[in-house]
Amino acid sequence: MTSDERSALVLAYARTLFVNGQATDQTIAAAERLGRALGLNGKALARWGEIQFQSDGKDGAMVGEIAADPAGVDMDRVASTMRAIEEIEAGQLTPEAGTKVINEISRKPPAPTWLFALAAAAGAVALSVIFGVEHLTPIVLIFISAGAGGFLRRALGQLTGNEFIQPFCAAILAGLIGALAVRYNLSSSLRLVAVCPCMVLVPGPHFLNSALDFIGGRIHLGAARLLYAILIVVAISTGLLLGLALLGTSLPVDPSGRSVPLWEDVIAAGVASLAIVFSSQRR
DSSP, rough: OHHHHHHHHHHHHHHHHHHHHOOOHHHHHHHHHHHHHHTEEEEEETTEEEEEEEEEETTTOOOEEEEEEOOOOHHHHHHHHHHHHHHHHHHOOHHHHHHHHHHHTTTOOOOOHHHHHHHHHHHHHHHHTTTOOOOOHHHHHHHHHHHHHHHHHHHHHHHHOOTHHHHHHHHHHHHHHHHHHTTTTTSTTTTTHHHHHHTSSSEEEEEEHHHHHHHHHHHHHHHHHHHHHHHHHHHHHHHHHHHHHHOOOOOOOOOOOOOOOOOHHHHHHHHHHHTTTSSSSOO
16 A cells, blocks of 8 residues: 555544544554554544644654544444454554555444433433432333434434534433423422433533543644534523423423432432443453
8 A cells, every 4th residue: 555545544544543533642652653554654643623644753743634523422333343453463464454444443333223312211211210310201201202312413414514413403302201201290299201312312422532632732633623523512402492482481490309219219319320332242
C-alpha cells in the first residue's frame, strides 16, 4: 500500500471509533498504534467534525483528514474496530484485508429495533424502581411509553438525520402518556410515568466524553460535545413539557422522595446498566 493508502486506512479506523462513541484518548491512541503498525510514525488529532493524521516530519505536514461528527454511540462497532486494530498489529490481518474489514464494520447495521426498544423500556422501568415506583400499573405504562419511544426514534431516524428530532418526539410521547396517566389517576405525584421514559434519552456517553476531553485539555472538543449533549437535554425537556401541557398537566416543583430497599436498588441498577450497553457484544 502507498503512504496515502495507509494514511486513509488509519483515518478510516479512527473515524469509525470517533463517530461511534469511543473516548478521544482511546481513539487517538488506537489510530497512532495502527499507524505505527503500518509503518507511519504520525500523530492523530481530533476535533468536532474531523479527524486528522499528521506526519512526524519537521514541518508537521498533514497526511490526511476525514470528516467525523462524534454524535453516535454504537459500542459493537467500537469493539469490532479495536479488535481489528489488534489483529493488524499482531500480523493476523493484512492492511488490504483490514480495509475490507473496516468498510464492513462501518456499514454494520445498528442493533435490531426490537432490541433497541426493549433496552429503552427495561432501562426506564429500572430507573422507576430506583426512584420509588410502587405499583404495577405505572411500571407497565413506563415500559410501554419507553418502548414506543424507541420504535418512534428508529422510525424518525429513517426519515431525517436531525439528531434532536428523535429525542424531542419521544419526549412528547412520554409527556402525553404521562399526562393521561395523571388524568386517570394512574401516576403518583412523582410523575414517574412521564419522567422515566425521558431519563433513558439523556445522552450520558456524550457528557462523559465531554468531561474526559476537558480533563485531557481538549477544551474546544469538550465544549462542542458538552453543547451537543445540552441541546439534546433541552430538546428532551421541551418535548416532555409540551406533551404534558397539551393535556393540561405539569410536573411538581418538589415531589417528596421515597426510600427504596437496597436489594431493589441493586437489581434495578444492574438492569439499567444492561439496558445502557445493549449494543455491546454479549460477552
